[in-house]
Amino acid sequence: MYKRILVPTDGSEITAKAIQTAVALAKSTGATLTTLSVKEPFPYSAISEMQPVPPQEFYDAQERIAAARVKAVVDSAKDSGLNCDGYTVEALHPWEAILDHAKQQGCDLIVMASHGRRGMSALLLGSETSRVLTHSPLPVLVVK
DSSP: OOSEEEEEOOSOHHHHHHHHHHHHHHHHHTOEEEEEEEEOOOOGGGOSSSOSSOHHHHHHHHHHHHHHHHHHHHHHHHHTTOOEEEEEEEOSSHHHHHHHHHHHTTOSEEEEESOOSSOGGGSSSOHHHHHHHHHOSSOEEEEO
16 A cells, blocks of 8 residues: 655644554554654845844754654553654745645655644635645555
């Protein structure tokens, strides 16, 4: 059925449900898992003489957060006896990074949460999830 499943993570509670679903599905189908956390780029438009956070400090914090999210997925898979490759990437549009990563890794299914941490526009169906659904050539399993 499925051979390689991508489960993007933003660390939210609803994403934890998507991770559990992806792990169970991978275990039942014999698929391998890959996970991705997308880091926000430095807000260059906010550069002024009085920056609240220096760029390198921002990048380091983003990487720490993304790496911790990826590690949580990898550990969850490992606890279920599965291997999981973890990646972090920086992108302005997470949905594009998700689709690019799925293509690069040869994934044949994306499992993601119905919404994440993207503000008011994500109340019913997350804006990133909606864009992945709209643009994905792959099947997408949306977990509520």
